[in-house]
Amino acid sequence: MRLFIILFCCFSSTFLSFGQSDADALFIKEIYNTALTEGASYPWLKSLTTNIGGRLSGSPQAAAAVEYTRQELELLGLDAVYLQPCIVPHWVRGEKEQVRIVNSSAIGSLELNATALGNSIGTDKHGITAEVVEVQSLDEVEKLGKAGLDGKIVFFNRPMDPTQITTFSAYGGAVDQRFAGPRNAAKHGAVAALVRSMTTRLDDYPHTGSTAYEEDDKNIPAVAISTNHAELLSDLLEKEAVQVYIKTSCANLSPKPSHNVIGEIRGSEFPNEIILVGGHLDSWDLGQGAHDDGTGCVQSMDVLQILKRMKYKPKRTIRCVLFMNEENGQAGAQAYSKISDEKKEFHLAAIESDAGGFTPRGFSADGDEKVFTKRYKKAVEWLPLLEPYGLHFEKGGSGADIRYLKPQQGLLFGFRPDSQRYFDYHHTSIDRIDAVNKRELELGTAAMTSLVYLIDKYGL
Amino acid sequence: MRLFIILFCCFSSTFLSFGQSDADALFIKEIYNTALTEGASYPWLKSLTTNIGGRLSGSPQAAAAVEYTRQELELLGLDAVYLQPCIVPHWVRGEKEQVRIVNSSAIGSLELNATALGNSIGTDKHGITAEVVEVQSLDEVEKLGKAGLDGKIVFFNRPMDPTQITTFSAYGGAVDQRFAGPRNAAKHGAVAALVRSMTTRLDDYPHTGSTAYEEDDKNIPAVAISTNHAELLSDLLEKEAVQVYIKTSCANLSPKPSHNVIGEIRGSEFPNEIILVGGHLDSWDLGQGAHDDGTGCVQSMDVLQILKRMKYKPKRTIRCVLFMNEENGQAGAQAYSKISDEKKEFHLAAIESDAGGFTPRGFSADGDEKVFTKRYKKAVEWLPLLEPYGLHFEKGGSGADIRYLKPQQGLLFGFRPDSQRYFDYHHTSIDRIDAVNKRELELGTAAMTSLVYLIDKYGL
Numbered sequence: 001m002r003l004f005i006i007l008f009c010c011f012s013s014t015f016l017s018f019g020q021s022d023a024d025a026l027f028i029k030e031i032y033n034t035a036l037t038e039g040a041s042y043p044w045l046k047s048l049t050t051n052i053g054g055r056l057s058g059s060p061q062a063a064a065a066v067e068y069t070r071q072e073l074e075l076l077g078l079d080a081v082y083l084q085p086c087i088v089p090h091w092v093r094g095e096k097e098q099v100r101i102v103n104s105s106a107i108g109s110l111e112l113n114a115t116a117l118g119n120s121i122g123t124d125k126h127g128i129t130a131e132v133v134e135v136q137s138l139d140e141v142e143k144l145g146k147a148g149l150d151g152k153i154v155f156f157n158r159p160m161d162p163t164q165i166t167t168f169s170a171y172g173g174a175v176d177q178r179f180a181g182p183r184n185a186a187k188h189g190a191v192a193a194l195v196r197s198m199t200t201r202l203d204d205y206p207h208t209g210s211t212a213y214e215e216d217d218k219n220i221p222a223v224a225i226s227t228n229h230a231e232l233l234s235d236l237l238e239k240e241a242v243q244v245y246i247k248t249s250c251a252n253l254s255p256k257p258s259h260n261v262i263g264e265i266r267g268s269e270f271p272n273e274i275i276l277v278g279g280h281l282d283s284w285d286l287g288q289g290a291h292d293d294g295t296g297c298v299q300s301m302d303v304l305q306i307l308k309r310m311k312y313k314p315k316r317t318i319r320c321v322l323f324m325n326e327e328n329g330q331a332g333a334q335a336y337s338k339i340s341d342e343k344k345e346f347h348l349a350a351i352e353s354d355a356g357g358f359t360p361r362g363f364s365a366d367g368d369e370k371v372f373t374k375r376y377k378k379a380v381e382w383l384p385l386l387e388p389y390g391l392h393f394e395k396g397g398s399g400a401d402i403r404y405l406k407p408q409q410g411l412l413f414g415f416r417p418d419s420q421r422y423f424d425y426h427h428t429s430i431d432r433i434d435a436v437n438k439r440e441l442e443l444g445t446a447a448m449t450s451l452v453y454l455i456d457k458y459g460l
Numbered sequence: 461m462r463l464f465i466i467l468f469c470c471f472s473s474t475f476l477s478f479g480q481s482d483a484d485a486l487f488i489k490e491i492y493n494t495a496l497t498e499g500a501s502y503p504w505l506k507s508l509t510t511n512i513g514g515r516l517s518g519s520p521q522a523a524a525a526v527e528y529t530r531q532e533l534e535l536l537g538l539d540a541v542y543l544q545p546c547i548v549p550h551w552v553r554g555e556k557e558q559v560r561i562v563n564s565s566a567i568g569s570l571e572l573n574a575t576a577l578g579n580s581i582g583t584d585k586h587g588i589t590a591e592v593v594e595v596q597s598l599d600e601v602e603k604l605g606k607a608g609l610d611g612k613i614v615f616f617n618r619p620m621d622p623t624q625i626t627t628f629s630a631y632g633g634a635v636d637q638r639f640a641g642p643r644n645a646a647k648h649g650a651v652a653a654l655v656r657s658m659t660t661r662l663d664d665y666p667h668t669g670s671t672a673y674e675e676d677d678k679n680i681p682a683v684a685i686s687t688n689h690a691e692l693l694s695d696l697l698e699k700e701a702v703q704v705y706i707k708t709s710c711a712n713l714s715p716k717p718s719h720n721v722i723g724e725i726r727g728s729e730f731p732n733e734i735i736l737v738g739g740h741l742d743s744w745d746l747g748q749g750a751h752d753d754g755t756g757c758v759q760s761m762d763v764l765q766i767l768k769r770m771k772y773k774p775k776r777t778i779r780c781v782l783f784m785n786e787e788n789g790q791a792g793a794q795a796y797s798k799i800s801d802e803k804k805e806f807h808l809a810a811i812e813s814d815a816g817g818f819t820p821r822g823f824s825a826d827g828d829e830k831v832f833t834k835r836y837k838k839a840v841e842w843l844p845l846l847e848p849y850g851l852h853f854e855k856g857g858s859g860a861d862i863r864y865l866k867p868q869q870g871l872l873f874g875f876r877p878d879s880q881r882y883f884d885y886h887h888t889s890i891d892r893i894d895a896v897n898k899r900e901l902e903l904g905t906a907a908m909t910s911l912v913y914l915i916d917k918y919g920l
Contacts, residue, residue, distance in 0.1 A: 032623065032625065033623045036622045036623050037622055037623060162496045162497055162899070163492065163493045163496050163497060165492065165848075165849060165850075165903070167899075200899065201898070359819070359878050359880050361850065388625075389625060390625075390821065418819050418878065420819050420897060420899045420900050420903065421897055421899075421900070424897070437880060437881055437884070438661070439622070439627075439660065439880045439881075440880050440881070443625070443880065
């Protein structure tokens, strides 16, 4: 695929006349200069993370984040800033989880670094104590069946594959355990689930994230434990039967009203062709939701700030959308696409930043097969303007929120920064402002703004 | 230049037969797998940084680092491990520097976050108090001359340009102030120099680094101050005359014997064609010398460890060199090239890693003009094998230690990782193991090993 892009780039780079290409190169350089010297991404992120913090859907912090970002967008002098209602799940963690190995002949009792998984039910007030059965896969759960799992705590311990160069591939290869493991184990009579945290690192931070229940499931409590404790527990299980005690008080409460936050600059020539930039405003509760996805939100807001500051008058409508509830339901994204379809809107392009605020590497692209090839070819023609900034395109995937817009037949982009550190922080207590590098963040903002500029100027 | 590379790659990628290219792709994938699962880079770096720490030339820590790395290389079962003598400058920092604003009408007295520059002389025991004159450039020093500078402390305050995408370019555009500023100011009667720290960040860490004296200079004490304090001092100077007190006890002692550390696997077919991989073992004293340049040393050692573990038998001689004294003299590099020339050795290639242990982006290349084009073309033919790992080539520059080998007419490569965070840590107290990401480090090792493999297999 890379070879295709390179070849294509060679044969089509004459498409842009030199004069026009030079003007675009200068404009893009000015976008970078502005992002790196007058960008608002970092101060916004600092405020969002340190003044508000983690922003679980339905929480007071999520409501505060809606109001804060709305107010900041209103200061930019956009053509419209508004809130879009949606109804979000309201899961609460409750008291700090207690998870411990009990009565091991080798080590006695040991508290495990653990966190309840999102959507999980809690235990009753007495907690659960049961023997642990380690498995490496969902298949193994089916093989063990009721005979092997009834009354047991199932421990999913297949690590993320460290040899994957892109960590998202490694995540994709392991997260079935967190997502579907507990519900599948429940069908065979398991009483609770432990899941190895989703990271290639060996460390002490448990990583939360959604687990999925089906309506008709007999639900069981599910918690993640840190990779170091997953290793320890696995080693112990080689020597002896191990019992673990789990007490959680998380719960799914009644759904609550919440909002997407939207700001836009209307297009002068083609106002009905929308270019969306967005991230998700909600986050898990353990840290500050910095890389996931505070960075995507402030970068998307900053695209508008930078274009306004540069006095750029877009031909097409450029819209920033901060989606609510990406983490555990995507109610905001579904509300957004439903209303957009009802209004018969057309998103020519949408760019989602939800892979962290690291040094940009480029964009992935996805779209309806009827139009994808044509639109992607057009985007690839811009590579000579983007490669000096280390940016590339690749086919496949966009973002969890914007994927609902695929039937509108625009081109969907996923912003793709360097992925190496993302799962050091993902869904943990250390996804905080100090994990974000200001320059890396600003370079991402500049990359997104540059792509928006090219789409606006040349269409797709 | 990028376009050149891309074009070249298209027209020459047929050079490698598919079968051979597939075998190479598999071997390189295996190199990455090994680096990411059985690499020694990170544990070696942890030991070097936390058990030994900062390794200033001539210090006991530098001697300990020589012995530690020699012992580790000896455990690998190489064909030769040896120390190569050199005589290094012996600069010592002495007591913690005292640098403070005195008797400001606006703020009274204020201690500044400061560090003596390497090579700098100290003040006498009473210190120096004098009025501060801020300048933005060496030109301004010449314009002010004796009339403006006599008896003054000169404050070099031109920031690194944040709009440079590669931070090394920004560093290159500002570091003349640190390197030549103090000696130039001394010629006009200045009594000391303050230099704004070399980073684009606004923070509280002073960055040390070499300043240069000429033999016939009237030397003056020179210190760096943190960027936050440089901003504060500059703001104050707009309002009032400011006096600063400086007391340092650094000194240049008698040169000391030290060593380069060398390990090699001899080539089976062309033992006289040497492929060198290296970094520098010395560091500044403030931190642990993690990114500068512990990472380059352990990556270079790990190239040998990985090839041995994979039971690879090289055709050419692969030599790891840990150079002593890169930071303030390059005595090790000069001794190495001198001995190499005397032995009539031929370095077909040399790869230096001295730009941090961040996610690899590729390699820069340099060489004698008689052979550069031919050799570089050959390397660029390998791009289809390296691009899947995010690696590219660019012309220009290699490394401070290996540049002395240029007359041998091999190809010199600089390992080029992502540069965005490098100057957050460079020459500071926070260049520590916790600033290094294990995966990013290992990917760099794998990139270097892959290039060594291709050079060994196909020549240049």
